Amino acid sequence: xxxEYFKVAIKSLRARRLRSWLTILGVVIGVFLxxxxxxxxxxxxxxxxxxxxxxxxxxxxIFPGEITDMATMMGGGLxxxxxxMGAIKKAEGVETIVPLNYKAEAxxxxxxxxxxxxxxxxxxxxxxxxxxxxxxxxxxxDWPAIGKxxxxxxxxxxxxxxxxxxxxxxAVINGRKFIVSGILKSLGNKQDDSTVTVDLDIFKDITGExxxxxxxLARVKNGYEVDEVVENIKRNLLETRKRVRGLDxxxxxxxxxxxxxxxxxxxxxMIQIAIFGFASIAIVVGGVGIMNTxxxxxxxxxxxxxxxxxxxxxxxxxxxxxxxxxxxxxxFGGLGGMVLGLGLAxxxxxxxxxxxxxxxxxxxTPQLIIFSLGFSFLVGCISGFLPARQASKLxxxxxxxxx
Amino acid sequence: MPETVIKLxxxxxxxxxxxxxLPVLSGVSLEVKLGSFVTxxxxxxxxxxxxxxxxxxxxVPTKGKxxxxxxxxxxxxxxxxxxxxxxxxxxVFQQFNLLPNLTALENVMMPMIFQGMPENExxxxxxxxxxxxxxxKRSHHKPNELSGGEQQRVAIARSLAxxxxxxxxxxxxxNLDSGTGKIIMDALTxxxxxxxxxxxxxxxxPTIADYSENIVHIRDGQIxxxxxxxxxxxx
Numbered sequence: 020x021x022x023e024y025f026k027v028a029i030k031s032l033r034a035r036r037l038r039s040w041l042t043i044l045g046v047v048i049g050v051f052l053x054x055x056x057x058x059x060x061x062x063x064x065x066x067x068x069x070x071x072x073x074x075x076x077x078x079x080x081i082f083p084g085e086i087t088d089m090a091t092m093m094g095g096g097l098x099x100x101x102x103x104m105g106a107i108k109k110a111e112g113v114e115t116i117v118p119l120n121y122k123a124e125a126x127x128x129x130x131x132x133x134x135x136x137x138x139x140x141x142x143x144x145x146x147x148x149x150x151x152x153x154x155x156x157x158x159x160x161d162w163p164a165i166g167k168x169x170x171x172x173x174x175x176x177x178x179x180x181x182x183x184x185x186x187x188x189x190a191v192i193n194g195r196k197f198i199v200s201g202i203l204k205s206l207g208n209k210q211d212d213s214t215v216t217v218d219l220d221i222f223k224d225i226t227g228e229x230x231x232x233x234x235x236l237a238r239v240k241n242g243y244e245v246d247e248v249v250e251n252i253k254r255n256l257l258e259t260r261k262r263v264r265g266l267d268x269x270x271x272x273x274x275x276x277x278x279x280x281x282x283x284x285x286x287x288x289m290i291q292i293a294i295f296g297f298a299s300i301a302i303v304v305g306g307v308g309i310m311n312t313x314x315x316x317x318x319x320x321x322x323x324x325x326x327x328x329x330x331x332x333x334x335x336x337x338x339x340x341x342x343x344x345x346x347x348x349x350x351f352g353g354l355g356g357m358v359l360g361l362g363l364a365x366x367x368x369x370x371x372x373x374x375x376x377x378x379x380x381x382x383x384t385p386q387l388i389i390f391s392l393g394f395s396f397l398v399g400c401i402s403g404f405l406p407a408r409q410a411s412k413l414x415x416x417x418x419x420x421x422x
Numbered sequence: 423m424p425e426t427v428i429k430l431x432x433x434x435x436x437x438x439x440x441x442x443x444l445p446v447l448s449g450v451s452l453e454v455k456l457g458s459f460v461t462x463x464x465x466x467x468x469x470x471x472x473x474x475x476x477x478x479x480x481x482v483p484t485k486g487k488x489x490x491x492x493x494x495x496x497x498x499x500x501x502x503x504x505x506x507x508x509x510x511x512x513x514v515f516q517q518f519n520l521l522p523n524l525t526a527l528e529n530v531m532m533p534m535i536f537q538g539m540p541e542n543e544x545x546x547x548x549x550x551x552x553x554x555x556x557x558x559k560r561s562h563h564k565p566n567e568l569s570g571g572e573q574q575r576v577a578i579a580r581s582l583a584x585x586x587x588x589x590x591x592x593x594x595x596x597n598l599d600s601g602t603g604k605i606i607m608d609a610l611t612x613x614x615x616x617x618x619x620x621x622x623x624x625x626x627x628p629t630i631a632d633y634s635e636n637i638v639h640i641r642d643g644q645i646x647x648x649x650x651x652x653x654x655x656x657x
Contacts, residue, residue: 020535020538023535023541027523027524030523030524031523033523034522034523322519323521323522326519326520326521327521327532327536328480328504328507329478329480329507329513329519330507330508330513330532330533330536330580330583331504331505331507331508331509331533331536331537331584332504332508332536333501333505333536334500334501334504335501336536414481414500415480415481415500415504416475416480416481419475419480419515419519
């Protein structure tokens with residue numbers, strides 16, 4: 020029976036081809052937005068979280084500025100001073116600290132000059148953390164020897180920045196000659212892969228930034244709770260700042276690696292919710308389109324409804340036929356939107372992979388597919404509910420007399 | 423004495439136009455015997471169409487009772503009426519009223535779908551019905567590809583889909599030329615004669631009335647004359 024009603028419904032959709040396609044298009048756009056944006060944003064989230072996950076749980080990050088004030092923290096040029104670093108080092112439970120600094124400098128290689136970011140890390144203290152917690156490993160060459168004028172370059176440097184650069188090549192930074200001792204494997208994103216890293220002492224020498232650091236990593240001693248050590252560092256820093264500069268506000272952030280993941284995860288989650296919200300509105304608009312089409316259809320087919328009732332159609336039969344039509348709009352629109360959305364997500368993934376940036380993998384999960392199809396079908400049925408009801412409640416005599 | 427298949431007892435149909443009550447039928451009583459051929463005649467506005475809708479269970483009276491096979495159906499729900507209509511009454515309309523998106527064959531199968539008949543059975547029956555009206559060659563055409571006479575023959579085939587007791591025809595020749603109209607009337611007459619169907623025809627055309635033995639004249643919502651005659655058209 021349902022099969023027959025389905026045939027009748029499809030026939031009447033085909034009789035109004037243009038209008039049916041336009042109605043479906045309305046749904047396609049909404050589902051297209053949801054599928055493409057959700058799969059891409061989930062992919063971005065996964066890529067970022069994967070990078071963060073490599074960090075050891077016993078690492079604590081100390082940034083200048085407050086985490087709630089992102090702009091100042093990232094771009095405000097704030098630094099942690101030597102005094103701050105001393106305070107961190109002295110905090111109970113801290114095993115080692117690794118100050119990190121970075122600055123953009125012009126580098127010359129075989130006659131070409133490019134400005135790229137130079138990281139300064141203390142090889143002595145930081146090498147292990149970079150290898151074990153940040154996943155640094157060499158593709159070619161060796162780690163630089165402490166005290167020698169050697170640099171390691173990110174994986175994108177010999178391919179994109181200085182094409183043809185090889186281990187053993189000479190590079191000049193601020194008039195000083197360095198030897199490329201090693202090339203790193205990819206770190207997961209293009210920005211990090213396009214940097215050069217030198218020992219902190221050499222960094223201070225070539226940049227002239229002798230004091231301070233942009234960012235300090237502290238490793239927790241065995242047997243200490245990470246959260247406890249975070250508090251110790253905070254207390255020490257606050258006391259030092261009060262003593263030295265008379266500052267009373269904690270304009271620094273001390274975060275365990277887990278906390279960083281939490282924060283980043285929740286920010287990305289919020290962005291996803293916002294994206295989802297906007298895209299859902301597009302589907303609802305598609306649903307309004309379905310409702311509009313269905314009401315028009317009920318009016319146009321009033322006489323047909325009357326005929327069907329005259330030859331024995333119950334209210335439920337009419338209701339079913341119209342619901343099938345609107346559900347079909349939703350489901351078919353959902354299918355189309357999904358195909359286009361997945362296509363776009365894959366295209367963006369491909370474009371990002373070839374041009375650089377994050378190493379993004381569009382996340383296409385069965386949940387996303389089932390959800391988008393289910394949601395669009397549901398919107399179709401809900402949009403058709405009232406029109407179908409109106410159709411089924413028509414009195415046969417009134418419907419037959421309708422011209 | 424043949425049994426009564428449809429009986430109307432002091433039936434009123436009153437439409438409300440704003441605050442004014444407009445009686446379209448005022449106390450109509452009528453009996454239709456099983457296997458009879460009845461014509462309801464009257465000028466336009468006389469209430470004959472409304473009477474037809476009540477007899478066909480497409481509408482319910484404001485007052486009075488409608489009996490079908492001795493059962494009072496005037497208070498039945500629309501769903502119950504739909505079921506009875508589907509099983510016991512076949513309709514033929516002036517405008518043919520075929521579903522425009524379906525082929526002739528599909529149109530004839532529609533009433534059987536609503537009764538839940540299996541596909542192979544209804545297809546076979548629909549083909550047979552179309553063949554009995556010489557329409558088998560046109561069975562895969564849609565209504566807009568058929569002439570008026572062809573459409574009306576499909577409509578008659580459809581009215582017989584569930585083998586109903588009663589055929590209600592509302593001005594069945596109204597949109598046809600006289601030659602085609604005769605073919606249609608002959609078809610209805612044949613059903614009456616050979617299959618003993620109860621035929622109720624609504625018309626304003628006296629030549630159509632001549633096909634039947636029982637003519638009911640209606641004017642201003644009341645039956646003014648109900649008489650029997652020898653059917654003048656020989657069949």
